[in-house]
Amino acid sequence: MSTKLKIAIIGSTGYGGVELIRLLASHPLAEVTSVISSSSAGTPIAEGYPHLTGIREELLDDVEPDAIKAKADVVFLATPPGVAAKLAPELLEAGLKIIDLSGDFRLKSAELYKQWYNKEAAEEAYLQQAVFGLAEIYGDQVLDASFISNPGCYPTATLLGLIPAVKEGWIDPSTIIIDAKSGVSGAGRGASLGTHYSELNENLKAYKLNKHQHIPEIEMVLSDVATKPVVTTFTTHLVPMTRGIMSTMYASVQGERSTNDFIELYRSYYEGRRFVRIRPEGQWPATKEVWGSNYCDIGFAVDQRTGRVTIVSVIDNLVKGAAGQAIQNMNLMMGWDETLGLQFVPAYP
Ligand SMILES: NC(=O)C1=CN([C@@H]2O[C@H](COP(=O)(O)OP(=O)(O)OC[C@H]3O[C@@H](n4cnc5c(N)ncnc54)[C@H](OP(=O)(O)O)[C@@H]3O)[C@@H](O)[C@H]2O)C=CC1
Numbered sequence: 001m002s003t004k005l006k007i008a009i010i011g012s013t014g015y016g017g018v019e020l021i022r023l024l025a026s027h028p029l030a031e032v033t034s035v036i037s038s039s040s041a042g043t044p045i046a047e048g049y050p051h052l053t054g055i056r057e058e059l060l061d062d063v064e065p066d067a068i069k070a071k072a073d074v075v076f077l078a079t080p081p082g083v084a085a086k087l088a089p090e091l092l093e094a095g096l097k098i099i100d101l102s103g104d105f106r107l108k109s110a111e112l113y114k115q116w117y118n119k120e121a122a123e124e125a126y127l128q129q130a131v132f133g134l135a136e137i138y139g140d141q142v143l144d145a146s147f148i149s150n151p152g153c154y155p156t157a158t159l160l161g162l163i164p165a166v167k168e169g170w171i172d173p174s175t176i177i178i179d180a181k182s183g184v185s186g187a188g189r190g191a192s193l194g195t196h197y198s199e200l201n202e203n204l205k206a207y208k209l210n211k212h213q214h215i216p217e218i219e220m221v222l223s224d225v226a227t228k229p230v231v232t233t234f235t236t237h238l239v240p241m242t243r244g245i246m247s248t249m250y251a252s253v254q255g256e257r258s259t260n261d262f263i264e265l266y267r268s269y270y271e272g273r274r275f276v277r278i279r280p281e282g283q284w285p286a287t288k289e290v291w292g293s294n295y296c297d298i299g300f301a302v303d304q305r306t307g308r309v310t311i312v313s314v315i316d317n318l319v320k321g322a323a324g325q326a327i328q329n330m331n332l333m334m335g336w337d338e339t340l341g342l343q344f345v346p347a348y349p
């Protein structure tokens, strides 16, 4: 009998779920024992995803908590907002470990959740119990957790790019502007007018200005790090590519700091964290340079003329922004090396 950790994936037919399947297929200590769908139970997952032919031939299971409890030790939820809020509590109470990829448990205020997601929040006790799994920053809390709320894709790129400078007081948090761009897989597999080919191809669109649900998530963490309330301007754009997020951030520098000072600060802050790579002076990361990998690459340019720093941070939204970071959190929860099953070299070109 296999001694591997048993994994169930709810939402396995979505982009986040199918990326979990891809990454977990080569995990040395974990195996997927149930792929779950609320709409296609009883059909083979490879029918909707032929790239899984010969890799995952089993039928999709229904969302049935008792069956999940019998088949799994850890449950990943890669479901739309509102689903995990209802499903996670019962699974947690049954003793399962939960990693939720949706936004349902990230915000610790039910009121904020309702305001930004336009839905009723999960029960207060569970909002408080869920650990915000930004692994490089809150890894110590993840170690003891049985319930992880995986950060959003944009917040992952943005926060990893901002936290050291905010924490050290090297930038004025009230001046931060975040200009973020995402590939279309960030919107999930469902078809919509805004994401179909002829709307997207040869096009660049800003969306959800001042209304994006990741604004309170970014502000929650920056306020925690700055130990005072921080508000930011955060603008998202849709780019005609499949994977990738670039967050370009601007802020006023406090004190005399060069580009190299920032590079040294970040290298020291992230020392030993294998998934954050700090670029040398004059080199700014591109999304293709992290494609298919769990890396977050960060580059800097201080402008002595304006007194501002530009910070460029890139991730693959489906890996470090979703499934990869979720597996990194699982590794930490289990007391394993955080890089297990995640040591991919980015696919280039
Ligand atoms: N795409 C990305 O880059 C990122 C996504 N996320 C978040 O992860 C979650 C999943 O995103 P993504 O995979 O892109 O979305 P998709 O739309 O691609 O997939 C969502 C899946 O959820 C399942 N689902 C829908 N309703 C229910 C329900 N009531 N009960 C159980 N399952 C349900 C659907 O499968 P079925 O009908 O078969 O059940 C669907 O395949 C979202 O909350 C998203 O915001 C977070 C970070 C990055």
Ligand SMILES: CC(=O)N[C@@H](CCC(=O)OP(=O)(O)O)C(=O)O
Residues within 6 Å of the ligand: 101, 102, 103, 151, 152, 153, 154, 182, 183, 184, 185, 186, 187, 213, 214, 236, 238
């Ligand atoms: C390109 C695109 O549409 N991206 C999505 C990201 C969705 C996401 O990850 O949402 P949660 O973090 O709330 O789960 C968006 O901007 O809403």
